[in-house]
Amino acid sequence: MKTSLRDVDRATVVLGLFGTRLDAGVEPTRWNRWRPTVDICRQEDLIVDRLELLVEPKSKRSAAVVKEDLESVSPETKVLVHGVEMAEPWDFESVFDELLGFVEEYPFDLEREEYLVHITTGTHVAQICWFLLTESRHVPARLLQSVPPGRDPSKPGSYTVIDLDLSRYDRIATRFDRELDRTLSFLKSGIETRNEKFNQLMERIELVAIQSRAPILLQGPTGAGKSRLARRIYELKAARHLVDGPFVEVNCATVRGDGAASALFGHRRGAFTGAATDRAGLLRAADRGVLFLDELGELGLDEQTMLLRAIEEKRFLPLGSDQEVASDFQLITGTNRDLRAAVRAGTFREDLLARLDLWTFELPGLRDRNEDIEPNLDYELDQAVHTTGRKNTMTSEARQSFLGFATSPEATWNANFRDLNAAVTRMATLAPSSRITVDQVREETERLRSAWRSPTPTNDLLIEILGAEAAEALDRFEAVQLADVLKVCRNAPSLSAAGRELFSESRKRRTSVNDADRLRKYLARFGLDWNAVRGNP
Numbered sequence: 001m002k003t004s005l006r007d008v009d010r011a012t013v014v015l016g017l018f019g020t021r022l023d024a025g026v027e028p029t030r031w032n033r034w035r036p037t038v039d040i041c042r043q044e045d046l047i048v049d050r051l052e053l054l055v056e057p058k059s060k061r062s063a064a065v066v067k068e069d070l071e072s073v074s075p076e077t078k079v080l081v082h083g084v085e086m087a088e089p090w091d092f093e094s095v096f097d098e099l100l101g102f103v104e105e106y107p108f109d110l111e112r113e114e115y116l117v118h119i120t121t122g123t124h125v126a127q128i129c130w131f132l133l134t135e136s137r138h139v140p141a142r143l144l145q146s147v148p149p150g151r152d153p154s155k156p157g158s159y160t161v162i163d164l165d166l167s168r169y170d171r172i173a174t175r176f177d178r179e180l181d182r183t184l185s186f187l188k189s190g191i192e193t194r195n196e197k198f199n200q201l202m203e204r205i206e207l208v209a210i211q212s213r214a215p216i217l218l219q220g221p222t223g224a225g226k227s228r229l230a231r232r233i234y235e236l237k238a239a240r241h242l243v244d245g246p247f248v249e250v251n252c253a254t255v256r257g258d259g260a261a262s263a264l265f266g267h268r269r270g271a272f273t274g275a276a277t278d279r280a281g282l283l284r285a286a287d288r289g290v291l292f293l294d295e296l297g298e299l300g301l302d303e304q305t306m307l308l309r310a311i312e313e314k315r316f317l318p319l320g321s322d323q324e325v326a327s328d329f330q331l332i333t334g335t336n337r338d339l340r341a342a343v344r345a346g347t348f349r350e351d352l353l354a355r356l357d358l359w360t361f362e363l364p365g366l367r368d369r370n371e372d373i374e375p376n377l378d379y380e381l382d383q384a385v386h387t388t389g390r391k392n393t394m395t396s397e398a399r400q401s402f403l404g405f406a407t408s409p410e411a412t413w414n415a416n417f418r419d420l421n422a423a424v425t426r427m428a429t430l431a432p433s434s435r436i437t438v439d440q441v442r443e444e445t446e447r448l449r450s451a452w453r454s455p456t457p458t459n460d461l462l463i464e465i466l467g468a469e470a471a472e473a474l475d476r477f478e479a480v481q482l483a484d485v486l487k488v489c490r491n492a493p494s495l496s497a498a499g500r501e502l503f504s505e506s507r508k509r510r511t512s513v514n515d516a517d518r519l520r521k522y523l524a525r526f527g528l529d530w531n532a533v534r535g536n537p
Contacts, residue, residue: 010111011049014040014144016118017084017126018055024062030069034148034157036120037066041074042156049113050078054102056086089123096129103139108241115141116161137210140241187232191379194371201361208359209233210240215311215331217296217356219339220363223416226334227294229363233332234290243330245289250282253298260303262319265310271320281318283310286329296356297337297348304349311355331356344501346493366413366420373406376417380424392428394436402427402441405448412452423448461486465533466526482526485519489533495519 016037023037041048051070055063060083067079084102087094108115117134119127133139143162149155187202187209208216216233218226227249234247255263262271266281283291293299299307310316311331315324333356342348366373377399384392394402405411406420413419426447427440462471462483474482485502492498499515523529 010114012047012116013050013052013113014048014116014118015052015139015141016054017122018053018059018063018066019121020056020059022121023066024059026062026065030065035066036146037118038069038073039157040118040144040146040159041070041077043159046159048074048077050080053079053081054084055081056084090125092125092129095123095125096132099126099129099133100138103133108140110140110241110244115139116144117141118144118146120146137240137242187229187236189228189232189379191372192375193369194375195369198364198369198372205229205233205361206236209236210242212359213330214358215333215356217360218332218334218363219360220336221365221416222336223418224363224365225417226363227292230290230292230294230332230334234292237290237330243289245287245329246285247290247292248282248286249292249294251294253295260300261306264303265306265316265318266325267319268321275320279318283316283329284325284327287327289329290332291329292332292334294334296333296335297339297342301347301349304352308349308352308355341501342491345488345491345497347491366416367411370407373420374403376420377403377406377424380421381428383421384424384428387425388428388434390434392431392434392436395438398436398438398441401438402445405445410449414452419448461490465528485522486533489530495530
């Protein structure tokens with residue numbers, strides 16, 4: 001495909017290896033033969049603004065001559081020479097590591113420059129490595145192949161821009177398995193997890209993160225690691241040059257109410273009382289990057305409507321403005337709520353959920369991954385050095401004791417990894433001589449048992465509505481049942497809607513139903529009515 005590649009808005013940059021055989025030579029007769037690196041800068045319809053030339057030490061003299069020749073045939077091209085050390089040009093590991101190290105340090109600027117990788121020079125091994133790095137987006141470029149001229153070597157040859165089609169190169173792609181393993185380890189924060197289903201989940205997320213720009217929905221209980229995973233996905237995308245903007249994290253529970261639309265979508269000066277200056281908003285701050293909306297289920301219906309349009313069109317209206325603004329963000333959302341139940345209750349838009357539900361991943365809680373508690377314990381011990389300022393270890397007896405408790409049925413891990421992090425931090429802080437003993441483990445396990453017997457987030461709703469004394473007086477069975485009923489009522493638009501959701505199965509077996517009355521009588525058993533549950537005066 002020979003075509004003009006000049007983009008008036010961006011400079012053209014070519015990266016390539018100095019050809020030790022084809023490019024080499026310092027004699028005057030060098031102009032009588034084809035030299036690929038010189039040739040690409042002689043093309044009439046390919047203006048190279050900058051050439052990044054990778055040169056091995058043994059070729060420095062020849063490369064200097066090529067640089068001078070390039071300056072004479074293409075004065076508009078800036079030539080930068082980079083030294084590379086390839087112990088063995090025919091060894092895949094050596095060549096790949098050297099090229100990977102170069103591109104990881106290279107300051108790609110996709111907004112101002114477009115990149116081509118010249119694959120004609122170098123060994124076949126180097127060409128394959130360039131292919132792998134370009135296909136994986138470590139190098140955000142297209143491949144450029146130059147072709148020698150016919151009978152007159154003094155004239156320019158031709159060139160071809162290669163569009164990659166990975167399906168044609170399955171055997172080559174398998175050589176990238178080590179990089180894939182490294183990517184998966186990165187998503188898991190370097191923790192060697194053992195749970196098979198979780199590892200399969202991470203593989204799927206890795207594939208989607210690289211191949212898709214569609215929204216990602218992360219579901220799971222509080223403390224399951226949604227925020228950390230969202231940031232890791234962003235860092236992976238940034239490393240592959242799929243985004244070059246910032247990571248913007250928003251907890252939707254903190255932007256509820258009148259200020260939510262302003263915080264997310266921005267406003268113009270004078271849009272409302274107190275709007276003394278313009279505000280860009282968090283969606284615009286995430287332009288060209290990743291926007292992570294945590295606790296998405298807490299977002300109001302009006303903001304949900306605005307968000308849907310922003311996702312679909314990448315445009316929206318700030319408050320008080322009659323001019324749209326644009327933001328090309330990639331969206332990750334997180335929630336610990338059942339959004340389908342919220343749709344049925346009328347508190348979440350069905351069309352928004354449909355738009356977000358293309359890639360939905362359910363993160364399991366810690367107690368569902370018992371085999372991963374040990375590697376996560378090691379990870380938290382390593383991280384504790386940032387808190388305590390010292391490296392902490394555990395005696396073998398302490399380790400055995402803690403893992404025995406942590407993997408037992410009595411370890412409920414209500415806050416999941418937050419509980420584990422807090423437990424390790426406390427033990428490490430109190431450990432004498434930076435060595436956690438059985439005494440610290442015994443003290444911590446008793447503390448956890450006590451905490452898990454105390455009111456949990458589920459009981460918080462009971463305390464809020466009934467009061468602490470009445471909530472504590474309930475039997476455990478009654479408390480669990482009532483907490484679930486109150487949660488449904490809080491999310492339902494009416495008493496009848498709450499009744500339909502709570503009694504959806506039993507009502508199928510009845511010829512006459514009055515779900516609202518049935519629910520009203522149940523609440524009355526605890527001295528409650530609809531207004532009290534909804535928090536209305």
